[in-house]
Amino acid sequence: MQVRVEVEGGSCIATIFNNGIATVMWLDDVKVDPSRWRQGVGTALMEAAERLTEVYRVDCIELVVNTENTAAKGLYAKAGFKPTKKEHYRKILKQLEVRNNATILSDMD
Numbered sequence: 001m002q003v004r005v006e007v008e009g010g011s012c013i014a015t016i017f018n019n020g021i022a023t024v025m026w027l028d029d030v031k032v033d034p035s036r037w038r039q040g041v042g043t044a045l046m047e048a049a050e051r052l053t054e055v056y057r058v059d060c061i062e063l064v065v066n067t068e069n070t071a072a073k074g075l076y077a078k079a080g081f082k083p084t085k086k087e088h089y090r091k092i093l094k095q096l097e098v099r100n101n102a103t104i105l106s107d108m109d
């Protein structure tokens, strides 16, 4: 199932599923309004997502982040996330759509 997590000034999408071993909350599209950056909104968003884990009995939260995204990496570290040993793989099946010069499915994550 998918839930949109929102706080004032920020939002993300939480996808909750069971992978046979654990119930996982996968976070995507984490974003804060640029006018509100560095004011604790991202942290509040991570806390809101974490509160949902109790409702859905989630065992762990996962996400991917661009290695160059210093702000996001700082946010996740502050929220208690640790890097894993996994590499992120992707097989593209459809031609990518280009919107505002940004490629959908680019390495924003």
Ligand SMILES: CC(C)(COP(=O)(O)OP(=O)(O)OC[C@H]1O[C@@H](n2cnc3c(N)ncnc32)[C@H](O)[C@@H]1OP(=O)(O)O)[C@@H](O)C(=O)NCCC(=O)NCCS
Pocket: 029, 030, 031, 032, 033, 036, 037, 038, 039, 040, 041, 042, 043, 044, 064, 065, 066, 069, 070, 071, 072, 073, 074, 075, 076, 078, 108, 109
């Ligand atoms: C990443 C993002 C969500 C952070 O949101 P935010 O509201 O600014 O985060 P917070 O104010 O709660 O900051 C939490 C911590 O993140 C780190 N951080 C945030 N912005 C930072 C920056 N520009 N440079 C370095 N560290 C930063 C800091 O450790 C900060 O803690 P501190 O303020 O006590 O030092 C926001 O920058 C954003 O929307 N970026 C564009 C979209 C994006 O990259 N999303 C992530 C996809 S994985």
